[in-house]
Amino acid sequence: MADVIYPKLIAAKLRSQMVYRASFAVDFVSQVMAQSYELIVILVLFSQINALGGFTKNEVLLMYAFAGAAFGVADLFAGQLDNLPTYIRTGTFDVLLMRPLGTLPQIMVSDIRLRRVGRITGALAVMAYALSHVAIDWTPAKIVLTILTPMAGAVIYSAVWVVACSICFWIVEGREFANAVTYGSNAFTSYPINVYSAPLRWVMAFIVPGAFVAYYPSLALLGKEDPLGLPGWVGWTSPLVAALAATVAGLVWRFAVRHYRGTGS
Amino acid sequence: MLAGMTTNVVFGLLRLAIISAAVTAANGEIADYDIAATNTYVWIGQGLLGFVLLWGNNELAERVRSGDVVVDLYRPWHLQGALLAQDVGRGGFAFMTRLAPPMVFGMLLFPFQFPDNPVRWPLFLLSAVIALVISFGVRFLVEISAFWLLDNRGVYGFWNVTSGLLCGLTVPISFFPEWARDTLWMTPFPALLQAPIDVFLGHGSTAKLLLYQLFWAAVVLATGHLALQRAVRKVVVQGG
Amino acid sequence: MIEVRELRREFKVATSKGLRRNYKTVTAVDGVTFDVKAGEAVGYVGPNGAGKSTTIKMLTGILVPTSGHIQVSGVDPAKQRRDLAKRIGVVFGQRSQLWWDLPLKDSFDLLKSIYRVSTQDYQARLDECVELLGMQELLITPVRQLSLGQRMRGEITAALLHAPELLVLDEPTIGLDLESKERLREFLADINTRRGTTLLLTTHDLDDIERLCPRLMVIDHGRVLADGPLAELRAEVTPDRELVIDLREPGPAPDVPGVTAVRSEANGLRHHLTFRRAEITAAQLITQVVRQVEVHDLAVVEPEIDDVIRKLYQRQVDQEAHR
């Protein structure tokens, strides 16, 4: 029962978007382009080299595609958190708190933009290409892993988004900082993490668990050793890491909302 | 301010890591870029980004949409010239706050390729200023497209999404396959970031780079001027 | 229904002077204690910045108190916000909980799902509100096209669809014209008496209080200055009442012990007398007056509610000066 309301809220939002029949096609294309950006970078780099951090072009493309699909899904829902500063400033957040629903799910469905599907579409296309061009010893378990990886990744990105945006409850211009973390970790996770220097890797891989979005699952799928020496089973733990990240994000959000101070009027 | 600085540094570090890994994989050099040059390239790019203001705020376009632009047009000034003057003024400030910090950061923390000849410093500055003018010109064109499209957010978003690649912010243009490289150098885009960086690093003929930039500055500004004239006529007709 | 003990809320505000940033603490609500029983209608008044909205936000679970104890409808708002939301209705005159781009009816339908109201109950309650508030034509209008008064009717309906036992309103009549205000008051009085819905409302329009709220709470600088029935407060702060008499023939004011003739008008045709509630009742006074002079008409004038509140503030200021 509880879940039936959210589809309705989403439908309501889509209906009200029809009022401003914005240039959907242009927006959609922009989203596909945004997703292609990193793809072009990868292709340009591989026009000069054969391997990056010991990985071939198609292997890197697989990581890129996992990261892109996960980010696309996260963006579809958690992307609304970018509106949080506005909601706080205009008092809309008060209204969310008046309802017998969680604030986080309400925000996530508050401004769904269908055109964001553009990102996911682009990423899935590359994923199909990469999967058919890398050598994988398919087993049923690996098929499950392939399907679970983008979902777990979406949860991890969403958790990162929630935690990063929680800062907006304290700092007015927190959004720019939050975007550095979210978009930054998207760019980060599209590449094998052994290309990064140790401090960056530690922060971005284990504090922000970006390495579990694409890198470790790809290693497991490809049956490759981790150049940094972590055991092979790590690649199968992304769903666990996602659950953990979601829990932490929930707690941080709860803590942050308790510090909500509203506006003066 | 602080948030902007953090963003800038984080993205700089990420790009540096990736391009350096590529350079290492290619035995230490790709198209004149060794590790020191790569580092220099990344941090000048991060600085220029804010100095030339690659991504504007689309404010003029919003004024066109709301109709407020009429006020701007009937002031006794040349709108484009006045805005350019403002932008150059902004650049003077951004030099200290946006351009210098990432460059100093790169110089202090990483191997840095200083110019072989001290005269490159003033030349780089000159090139950066021309880049700022071209950047202004391109933004101006994007914004006044609102006179014809009314809602130019598609164009604006398009520019924001593609400019990083077209101008050489994310990967040096010389890494591109030959056909793409040649095509890009026929457009004004590399003049915004890649050209000043090349002047600093001494890649290619500096005189040619500066001439290329001056040419595009003239073209972009002239196009803006003509487009604005037509737009004004359109507004006057609509208003009457 | 509502139980509030020693409620406090502080805000840290940045006071930047030049480059250095200092923080100072503003205490918006400073040790407020009160109870509201089921079925009451309470007016919560005070000057701008007194702490009314802050109190309301804490009662409804929007803000977490700095300290103190609250229980509303048997739950702690900060801890059980969602439970509470199902039991109470909230209207902020300055915020909208409706969906801006959708027709009013669509917003109601969504709220029906959010609060899980059965179709039957929903229809009955909606019909009643539509009828009483005269909203028949408004239902298909997108909210953004509604006038302020029309929207406010929608907001109140939205807050009542789940039949809350408590309705909290923060300045519901702000910006409305006289007719809309009157209609709203009538409606609120009706649901308070007929349905027994408890009302707590803040307002700057004292007519709202006069019409709706037998009980008044006055707050300033985050502290409750007075709390009680309007009549009692009047008696307490303004012990003097006034009797206006119109004589048949011009003449001097009647002379009753303990009563002062403050002024006379129309060449001695009308006289204003003030008397102390504690010393003489209006009935006694009138009896004595008609014995002395021939009276054409008379009226007992209660001090204006504004006067009462002004006096309360004054008393507070005096007390603080004494300390």
Ligand SMILES: Nc1ncnc2c1ncn2[C@@H]1O[C@H](COP(=O)(O)OP(=O)(O)OP(=O)(O)O)[C@@H](O)[C@H]1O
């Ligand atoms: N979010 C906030 N941040 C800082 N200060 C606040 C905040 N909210 C309220 N205040 C301060 O707390 C005090 C009480 O504000 P509140 O909004 O409760 O007053 P009010 O009684 O509702 O006044 P009004 O009649 O103007 O609505 C004011 O001094 C206000 O500046």
Ligand SMILES: [Mg+2]
């Ligand atoms: Mg208020």
